[in-house]
Amino acid sequence: xxxxxxxxxxxxxxxxxxxxxxxxxxxxxxxxxxxxxxxxxxxxxxxxxxxxxxxxxxxxxxxxxxxxxxxxxxxxxxxxxxxxxxxxxxxxxxxxxxxxxxxxxxxxxxxxxxxxxxxxxxxxxxxxxxxxxxxxxxxxxxxxxxxxxxxxxxxxxxxxxxxxxxxxxxxxxxxxxxxxxxxxxxxxxxxxxxxxxxxxxxxxxxxxxxxxxxxxxxxxxxxxxxxxxxxxxxxxxxxxxxxxxxxxxxx
Amino acid sequence: xxxxxxxxxxxxxxxxxxxxxxxxxxxxxxxxxxxxxxxxxxxxxxxxxxxxxxxxxxxxxxxxxxxxxxxxxxxxxxxxxxxxxxxxxxxxxxxxxxxxxxxxxxxxxxxxxxxxxxxxxxxxxxxxxxxxxxxxxxxxxxxxxxxxxxxxxxxxxxxxxxxxxxxxxxxxxxxxxxxxxxxxxxxxxxxxxxxxxxxxxxxxxxxxxxxxxxxxxxxxxxxxxxxxxxxxxxxxxxxxxxxxxxxxxxxxxxxxxxxxxxxxxxxxxxxxxxxxxxxxxxxxxxxxxxxxxxxxxxxxxxxxxxxxxxxxxxxxxxxxxxxxxxxxxxxxxxxxxxxxxxxxxxxxxxxxxxxxxxxxxxxxxxxxxxxxxxxxxxxxxxxxxxxxxxxxxxxxxxxxxxxxxxxxxxxxxxxxxxxxxxxxx
Amino acid sequence: xxxxxxxxxxxxxxxxxxxxxxxxxxxxxxxxxxxxxxxxxxxxxxxxxxxxxxxxxxxxxxxxxxxxxxxxxxxxxxxxxxxxxxxxxxxxxxxxxxxxxxxxxxxxxxxxxxxxxxxxxxxxxxxxxxxxxxxxxxxxxxxxxxxxxxxxxxxxxxxxxxxxxxxxxxxxxxxxxxxxxxxxxxxxxxxxxxxxxxxxxxxxxxxxxxxxxxxxxxxxxxxxxxxxxxxxxxxxxxxxxxxxxxxxxxxxxxxxxxxxxxxxxxxxxxxxxxxxxxxxxxxxxxxxxxxxxxxxxxxxxxxxxxxxxxxxx
Numbered sequence: 001x002x003x004x005x006x007x008x009x010x011x012x013x014x015x016x017x018x019x020x021x022x023x024x025x026x027x028x029x030x031x032x033x034x035x036x037x038x039x040x041x042x043x044x045x046x047x048x049x050x051x052x053x054x055x056x057x058x059x060x061x062x063x064x065x066x067x068x069x070x071x072x073x074x075x076x077x078x079x080x081x082x083x084x085x086x087x088x089x090x091x092x093x094x095x096x097x098x099x100x101x102x103x104x105x106x107x108x109x110x111x112x113x114x115x116x117x118x119x120x121x122x123x124x125x126x127x128x129x130x131x132x133x134x135x136x137x138x139x140x141x142x143x144x145x146x147x148x149x150x151x152x153x154x155x156x157x158x159x160x161x162x163x164x165x166x167x168x169x170x171x172x173x174x175x176x177x178x179x180x181x182x183x184x185x186x187x188x189x190x191x192x193x194x195x196x197x198x199x200x201x202x203x204x205x206x207x208x209x210x211x212x213x214x215x216x217x218x219x220x221x222x223x224x225x226x227x228x229x230x231x232x233x234x235x236x237x238x239x240x241x242x243x244x245x246x247x248x249x250x251x
Numbered sequence: 252x253x254x255x256x257x258x259x260x261x262x263x264x265x266x267x268x269x270x271x272x273x274x275x276x277x278x279x280x281x282x283x284x285x286x287x288x289x290x291x292x293x294x295x296x297x298x299x300x301x302x303x304x305x306x307x308x309x310x311x312x313x314x315x316x317x318x319x320x321x322x323x324x325x326x327x328x329x330x331x332x333x334x335x336x337x338x339x340x341x342x343x344x345x346x347x348x349x350x351x352x353x354x355x356x357x358x359x360x361x362x363x364x365x366x367x368x369x370x371x372x373x374x375x376x377x378x379x380x381x382x383x384x385x386x387x388x389x390x391x392x393x394x395x396x397x398x399x400x401x402x403x404x405x406x407x408x409x410x411x412x413x414x415x416x417x418x419x420x421x422x423x424x425x426x427x428x429x430x431x432x433x434x435x436x437x438x439x440x441x442x443x444x445x446x447x448x449x450x451x452x453x454x455x456x457x458x459x460x461x462x463x464x465x466x467x468x469x470x471x472x473x474x475x476x477x478x479x480x481x482x483x484x485x486x487x488x489x490x491x492x493x494x495x496x497x498x499x500x501x502x503x504x505x506x507x508x509x510x511x512x513x514x515x516x517x518x519x520x521x522x523x524x525x526x527x528x529x530x531x532x533x534x535x536x537x538x539x540x541x542x543x544x545x546x547x548x549x550x551x552x553x554x555x556x557x558x559x560x561x562x563x564x565x566x567x568x569x570x571x572x573x574x575x576x577x578x579x580x581x582x583x584x585x586x587x588x589x590x591x592x593x594x595x596x597x598x599x600x601x602x603x604x605x606x607x608x609x610x611x612x613x614x615x616x617x618x619x620x621x622x623x624x625x626x627x628x629x630x631x632x633x634x635x636x637x638x639x640x641x642x643x644x645x646x647x648x649x650x651x652x653x654x655x656x657x658x659x660x661x662x663x664x665x666x667x668x669x670x671x672x673x674x675x676x
Numbered sequence: 677x678x679x680x681x682x683x684x685x686x687x688x689x690x691x692x693x694x695x696x697x698x699x700x701x702x703x704x705x706x707x708x709x710x711x712x713x714x715x716x717x718x719x720x721x722x723x724x725x726x727x728x729x730x731x732x733x734x735x736x737x738x739x740x741x742x743x744x745x746x747x748x749x750x751x752x753x754x755x756x757x758x759x760x761x762x763x764x765x766x767x768x769x770x771x772x773x774x775x776x777x778x779x780x781x782x783x784x785x786x787x788x789x790x791x792x793x794x795x796x797x798x799x800x801x802x803x804x805x806x807x808x809x810x811x812x813x814x815x816x817x818x819x820x821x822x823x824x825x826x827x828x829x830x831x832x833x834x835x836x837x838x839x840x841x842x843x844x845x846x847x848x849x850x851x852x853x854x855x856x857x858x859x860x861x862x863x864x865x866x867x868x869x870x871x872x873x874x875x876x877x878x879x880x881x882x883x884x885x886x887x888x889x890x891x892x893x894x895x896x897x898x899x900x901x902x903x904x905x906x907x908x909x910x911x912x913x914x915x916x917x918x919x920x921x922x923x924x925x926x927x928x929x930x931x932x933x934x935x936x937x938x939x940x941x942x943x944x945x946x947x948x949x950x951x952x953x954x955x956x957x958x959x960x961x962x963x964x965x966x967x968x969x970x971x972x973x974x975x976x977x978x979x980x981x982x983x984x985x986x987x988x989x
Binding site for chain 2: 073078099112114115116118161217
């Protein structure tokens with residue numbers, strides 16, 4: 001299919017008896033911002049785990065561009081241009097903010113086995129790290145221990161690390177979870193800015209964010225994508241209202 | 252930072268002139284301290300920096316030792332490798348062994364990793380006596396240092412300088428490693444290996460390389476010991492040596508680069524000094540380790556850094572009361588423990604038990620140059636008294652210390668995080 | 677035939693003994709996530725205490741009393757040592773138990789000397805139960821096996837049939853939830869640790885009389901117990917039982933097997949060549965019987981790290 005940079009074709013995933021993902025069909029078009037919404041337990045995080053290589057699908061295909069990536073290791077998928085963030089902040093707590101981003105930046109420069117030169121001798125790494133720091137607005141905190149950042153600062157760092165490898169596809173797993181209104185606004189503008197020219201797949205519960213940010217939305221219920229379309233189409237879809245939004249409107 | 256550099260330079264100078272000042276027996280002890288320090292530093296690359304706790308590191312030290320001895324016998328000091336360069340063989344042996352063992356061990360993480368390293372070490376330990384061509388059976392393998400570069404390596408002083416050279420070089424290399432990209436990644440491995448995968452790194456390969464590097468430097472230490480003792484036997488693979496390096500490293504402090512070096516040097520020094528004075532040195536070492544794990548998890552080096560941070564903030568005079576109280580309580584409590592342990596040790600020793608006759612008073616034991624009767628209340632009230640007073644002074648010291656920390660607890664924390672030279676705040 | 681029967685009996689009984697010690701260890705790991713290095717030390721302390729008490733209260737009472745005392749020791753270790761370092765993480769707790777092992781071993785050496793002590797099976801238990809072909813089979817071995825089975829049965833019933841057992845099992849799998857429901861989980865932890873220690877102490881008190889009682893017994897048994905627990909699956913009682921029996925049988929049989937790789941190759945006609953090569957080729961299985969458990973542990977850790985019966989992940 002033309003224009004699709006990430007495709008899920010009839011993906012199934014079972015854990016023993018529990019059939020979590022039941023034939024998910026998803027298509028992320030190049031350059032679009034696409035949200036995945038659905039009730040708790042629908043399997044959204046599992047879907048991300050399957051795409052990013054943490055889990056192997058029981059059956060089905062996942063294609064990045066034209067290449068099947070199901071069953072590949074996470075680092076292989078990352079090399080192909082896909083990067084993800086985590087719902088539960090997954091940073092390097094004992095290292096400084098600067099170091100956290102630098103570790104993420106180093107990969108692109110293929111330096112992981114360089115043991116003969118001090119890292120200070122790679123000015124391009126420093127430059128790129130500082131640029132990222134500015135983008136996620138953490139320059140003032142660059143020497144602070146990552147564990148001591150506030151929650152939303154850690155989420156910003158998480159996003160920064162996800163971007164460092166200059167991916168063409170970004171997966172964000174509930175980046176705004178637990179944020180206040182101001183923090184959400186700031187994170188929203190950050191995400192909008194950094195995903196220019198890239199393709200974004202985002203899991204979010206905050207409907208305002210989803211409707212204002214995304215070009216298209218897929219609704220995941222009980223491991224199946226029951227609807228895909230523009231925000232207006234999804235709002236009007238009867239099945240979606242019953243399964244998901246409907247409950248919210250009543251409540 | 253400048254103070255650290257001055258101190259290190261002074262230390263180096265002291266180490267250089269050591270053989271001129273101290274008697275031969277102490278020079279030998281110094282050689283052992285240096286080797287233990289290097290071993291602990293190599294171990295910490297894997298454990299403190301990489302976050303992989305290995306319970307069988309003596310295996311790579313031992314392999315380095317045996318490899319070097321075989322090289323000594325085979326190359327006879329001439330030809331390819333003169334004596335001073337022999338530890339390179341130890342390095343190679345350690346590296347290759349570490350590569351193989353590490354490949355298996357790093358397939359799992361956490362407790363499972365530790366158990367694999369333990370199993371591998373025990374496997375080697377139980378196989379070694381049977382592989383007599385490699386490990387020489389009961390008697391082990393021995394060799395002799397041969398002359399090279401105009402030196403005959405017949406006496407301790409020359410061996411000392413050879414050891415010093417290698418140890419300083421290796422520790423410097425290990426430090427330089429922490430500044431390199433791969434070195435920074437090692438810290439990231441400890442912090443969150445899982446995330447590294449999603450950042451595009453092959454975590455297993457990284458872990459294996461770190462393991463192999465750590466084993467390589469352990470092999471150098473083993474090689475240096477082979478040169479020093481001119482022999483090795485399968486006892487080197489005993490759990491005891493793996494346990495010792497773990498104890499030394501944690502007592503010194505895993506989060507500070509020179510922590511394990513400090514811990515190993517001190518423990519080896521006291522071990523040597525105390526072995527003439529007491530039979531219970533290992534007990535004291537174990538007690539110290541448990542105390543450190545429970546009350547000072549950042550080790551002795553961490554403690555030193557904490558205090559120097561306070562000195563920098565408040566000046567020498569301000570910390571004096573707390574420091575004095577702390578030292579006093581440490582002294583009193585140590586004395587109490589030593590008194591109790593030594594008394595018990597003498598009372599329960601075989602020689603003493605043989606002297607006991609039923610229904611008669613127990614004879615006196617001699618301790619600290621005095622005679623003490625086990626039956627007398629004074630003998631038991633001494634440790635109790637010392638301990639009691641020690642605890643009271645400790646309470647005082649704690650109060651003083653907390654008063655010092657008053658407004659900036661973050662200072663204490665920051666001092667303990669791994670700092671990299673040149674990283675701008 | 678005689679060799680087979682005797683080895684079988686010995687292997688099963690040794691395995692049951694291993695189970696008594698590893699049951700506590702695997703329970704503690706499953707519950708607290710801590711691999712208690714000091715567990716085999718409890719075994720050793722049980723033996724030494726029974727030896728000391730035997731002179732005052734007779735064998736049976738000594739065994740029972742030492743079991744209780746070691747249980748108390750376990751409770752003290754959990755309450756005053758482990759709980760304090762709980763916040764630093766599992767590696768820290770592991771290291772602490774490692775240090776405690778060290779201290780306990782040194783204290784034993786302090787009080788009892790570096791060599792083994794004269795702890796023997798008492799006369800009234802020292803007879804032959806029956807004859808296996810031409811040799812006497814000692815009753816005491818059967819007693820050890822019998823006590824292990826009894827203990828296993830009691831624990832199984834306790835865990836599955838009583839209210840206390842349900843709470844303990846809940847606390848093992850979901851400690852926070854159990855605590856939220858109002859159960860005193862710290863108490864459960866302490867109790868499980870204490871009972872696990874008591875079991876190890878009982879095993880020591882019984883086995884020490886039959887085998888030797890010396891300051892190295894903790895290390896020797898300790899490593900084997902780790903192998904059992906890893907092979908069986910950390911946290912699984914059934915796994916511990918299976919692995920204990922497996923290792924008991926393997927150790928028992930291997931000691932009597934005088935074959936080597938050379939003998940195997942001899943069947944193919946390459947025997948002389950192999951014998952000339954020496955080294956690994958001529959190593960007899962009996963000599964390396966001690967290494968087989970480790971090889972097994974390595975195999976399991978690589979192929980199925982959660983153990984034979986452990987839960988995945």
